Amino acid sequence: MPTSKLEEYLKNQNTRQFSNQTFSDFRQDLLDYANTFYKDNILDFSEVSLGGMLLDFASIVGDSLIYYAEQQFNELDYSTATDPSNIVKHLKRANIKDSKASPSSVDVTFTIEVPALQGFDENVDQTLLPEIRKGTTISSDTGIIFTLQEDIDFSKDYIIEVGEESLTGIETYFVSKKGLCVSGQIYEETFNIPDNENYFISIELERENITSIISIYDNDNNEYFEVDYLSQSTVFKKKTSGENNYISIIPAPRRFVTEENFLTGRTSIRFGNGNGKTVKDDIFYNPEDLLLPLKNKDTFSRADLDPGKLLKSDTLGISPRGKTITVTYKSGGGTSHNVSRNSIVNIIGEPLMVFPKEALNVNDIDAVIESLFVNNEQGSVGGAQALSLEELKQQIPSVIRSQNRIVSYEDLISRILTMPTDFGRINKAVALNNPYNNFTKDLFIVCKNSEGFYVAASDAIKKNMSNYLNEYRVIGDSFNIVDVPVFNFGIEAQIVVKAGYDPENVIFDVNSRLVERMRFDLLQIGDPIDVNMIDVIIKSTEGVADIITSKENIIVSKNLSQVDFDSELLEIISYNNNTFSPSISYNNGLIFPERGGIFEMKYTFNDINITGSK
16 A cells, blocks of 8 residues: 555544554554654654654553553453452442351250149149240350240140159159241440431441341330331231231331441441421322323323322431431351250340249249250251352342342242241242133142141131232232142052062062152142153062053042051041042043142052062
């Protein structure tokens, strides 16, 4: 290319791209530029010349600028950010809060010694069976403190053992019951908030690694509720009625959010900005105040509305300005909180124990309180160290994809299975299309009792689920909560045992392999019984020559009419009242339950009846 044309070409390049260029690339571009425009003024651009020095200086500046530009560009993306302050900004933007060390949890056995009442069967003095309230603190022999998370009522479902005996009979009984305990120490801090404090007050708590805020009250006994964001105006609250715990949705005019400092491990509490002098009871303002362009008009255009104008409050919660607030919280966690079994043996201070029934002898109450002792039969688990910034950064993609609404099927099932256990535990759930309404889902749910058998959910659990899901569902979604029909079944098969094999041993092997390989306990709602697999397992067992029973007749239905007594287990064997016809339901080696149903082999070895002969 001639020199004149090269000069013209370079002059027309108003914007040069230097992205991803190195020092040598910059120097070569600058050298070409200088040779084109300054060749008559500077003749020597070698490395030892003055012109070469100027090229080196300019190349160093360009190389540095590109480095910092690329670095700053990378900091805009959470996956490539390396600066701790920028990673913290990405974590806050993703609303990640679980950075603290997690506490450990364990079921602890609480045992008391109760005087006996002579002349009665299982003669425990019922007036001396107390309730131990949650908040009771205990500790391990290594000094790790645990707090009881639930009330323990000794008058129900307790375990009893004979205690002290004399010549006249049993004097005392040991009564035991388990309760969930979580590690961590409870602290309390008091703050005086000036009346002239700025809006959105923020206070930083003293201790690190705070796992939960238990309560916040001001000096007027007003309670402040923790919310995910300050615009959230309602919270869930537990209410007890008899033996049931109910979810209720209550307004939260006084509320707060927690903010974490990922670098120091400290926690701050931020409140709303309202003055609290006027709390509106009306849900909406006067509609005339909205000044909608509708009155006295025959035609009108579309109007843009701000839903915030219809809200009863725009202050994001009442501020505690001018108040004295008391914050109670729990702190502590880590791998050191995973203590070994039989190590939680100490009771800290006085246990929170009440006696609902009036005792005949006050001295007996003191004796029961003094007799309390605790022990963990299993080691505690769940304690883990605080996550690093890099580990927290890995959580951002999944948190960004999450949402606070029920949109998909996965959202619905996740919400059901994560409902707080205080309000009932749902074991399995499935949502099916309603055959009569395209906008309605039939929500089949089932629970398990203390023995591990499927039972229908109580009305209290269904009501709690309704209240819980209602806060997350999209307007227009409708759910019918339905009990899952549980079908008990058994296996009956006659086999031919090969010569030289003991039929009794072969039958035992068949039973064991069926239980181990089929895993009937993992059947989900709507899952079929795979008779083909049962047939393969039986035939492949060593010593089995053939199966006489046809596939259609291997599965048998168990129902309420088949009540029996197991002399070995010393218990009554009973089944659900639902029945099904295996032969009618059989299709290509699979037996399906009816819509929304689930199969349950209730007593395993008792329900597997394999007979054989040579």
